[in-house]
Amino acid sequence: MIKPGEVVGLVGPSGCGKSTLARVLAGYEKPKEGSVLLNGAPLPSKGFLPVQLIFQHPEKAVNPRWLMRSVLKESWDPDEQLLASLGIEEEWLNRRPGELSGGELQRFCIARALGPNTRFLIADEITTMLDAITQAQIWHAVLEAAEKRGMGMLVISHDKHLIGRVCTRVMKWGSSRTL
Numbered sequence: 001m002i003k004p005g006e007v008v009g010l011v012g013p014s015g016c017g018k019s020t021l022a023r024v025l026a027g028y029e030k031p032k033e034g035s036v037l038l039n040g041a042p043l044p045s046k047g048f049l050p051v052q053l054i055f056q057h058p059e060k061a062v063n064p065r066w067l068m069r070s071v072l073k074e075s076w077d078p079d080e081q082l083l084a085s086l087g088i089e090e091e092w093l094n095r096r097p098g099e100l101s102g103g104e105l106q107r108f109c110i111a112r113a114l115g116p117n118t119r120f121l122i123a124d125e126i127t128t129m130l131d132a133i134t135q136a137q138i139w140h141a142v143l144e145a146a147e148k149r150g151m152g153m154l155v156i157s158h159d160k161h162l163i164g165r166v167c168t169r170v171m172k173w174g175s176s177r178t179l
C-alpha cells in the first residue's frame with residue numbers, strides 16, 4: 001500500500017518486473033493475480049486516471065504529430081511556475097516531440113502528469129537519461145509538486161543514491177510483494 005504523501009522506492013535486479021508492476025498499477029495492463037485498488041475501489045476505466053505513470057522513454061508517451069502545447073493541454077494547463085521549475089522554455093511549446101531532446105521531452109511528460117487530479121505518481125527511471133544537475137532540478141520540482149498536492153509516489157530506479165535521497169521508504173523486490 002502507498003499512502004498519500006509517501007514516496008516509496010522500488011529497487012530490484014534488471015528484469016525482475018518493476019516496469020511491469022508500474023504498468024499494472026497505472027492500469028495499462030491487467031494483473032494475472034490480485035487487484036489494484038485506489039482508495040479501496042478498482043481503478044476508474046474512463047476519464048482522467050488519478051494514477052499517472054511516467055516512464056523512461058518519453059518519445060513513446062506522446063503523439064509525434066502534436067505541438068508540445070497540445071501535448072500538455074491534453075491533460076491540464078500547467079502554470080508558468082511549474083513549467084519554469086522543470087526548466088521548460090516557452091519556445092519549446094511551439095515545437096513537436098521530434099524537435100526536442102529526450103530530456104527536454106521528458107520534462108513535458110512530467111509536467112503533464114503533475115495535474116491537480118493526480119493522486120499517485122509512478123516514476124519509472126524518469127531521469128536516467130539526464131545529467132546530474134538537470135536530474136536534481138527535476139526531482140526538486142517533482143517532489144515539491146507532489147508534496148503540495150499530497151500525492152503518493154512510487155519511484156523505480158537503479159540509482160541507489162537517488163532512491164536514498166528522495167524516498168521515505170524503500171522496498172526491495174523479493175522481500176515483499178505487497179505494495
Ligand SMILES: Nc1ncnc2c1ncn2[C@@H]1O[C@H](COP(=O)(O)OP(=O)(O)OP(=O)(O)O)[C@@H](O)[C@H]1O
Nearest residue numbers: 012013014015016017018019020021022125156158
Ligand atoms: N510485453 C512483454 N511480453 C513478454 N514479456 C515481457 C514483456 N514486457 C516485459 N517482459 C518480460 O518481463 C520481465 C520483467 O520485465 P520488466 O520490464 O518489468 O523488468 P524491470 O524489473 O523493470 O527491468 P529493468 O530494471 O531492466 O528495467 C522481463 O523478463 C521481460 O523480458
